[in-house]
Amino acid sequence: MATRLDAATNSKENDAEIGADGAGAGVAGAAAGALTGGGGFEHVRQRGDWDCGLACLEMVLRRVRVRGSGVMDAPRSTVWTVDLLLLLHRFLPPGCPLEYTTTCAGAPPASHFSLEFYAKAPGDAERVPLAFATARDRGLTVREEEADLGVVAAELGAGRACFVALVDYRLLRCAVCGAGGRAPSYQGHYIVLTGCEGGTLYYLDPAGAAPSGGCAVEFRAFSAAWAAAGTDKDLLWVGLL
């Protein structure tokens, strides 16, 4: 389960990146169009150092032609993947496939709160299990298992789905724009996986610079960042058909 999100907090370089492109500009970006993996995505920049997950939701919602949800205006300071699941369910069109896979579908492991990153939100130890209960009450699909990345790659390659993934941002560095890979310790960060081709993963990074073809890394590099301790291998799957 999860994680709280956020992104570029402790890194001066990352702060500079965000500032350079208009911090507070909110939904900036718009390198619309031709992203490998089905296209149709627009980059959305996170506004602060905590709302990368909400920016990812805005990107997914725009991809399925939902605009004006106001999802980025949610009044909160921590967001876990189960929160993103509940928000997606609220705003996605009826019938749009949605699943959440995680290795921890319930109370966050105590070990998380020993990480500096999670220690900032001690109240979440009580709040997050309630959010999972809400998801169950609403009939949402939460699978407590490790997602099969082979299937993920195939779905991306076929343009059948996109994914919101939680990664340790220390371990992910874009081969195109260079975003990521600078945090000094575990840093949970959400990205949107948009395509996969020939061992290369294409994605959108709400803290990144939105290159016209999207961000890209070797799939195995993404796999390591996604499997790092602290992420619970969280993955939200959204069908695009």
Ligand SMILES: [Zn+2]
């Ligand atoms: Zn990039």
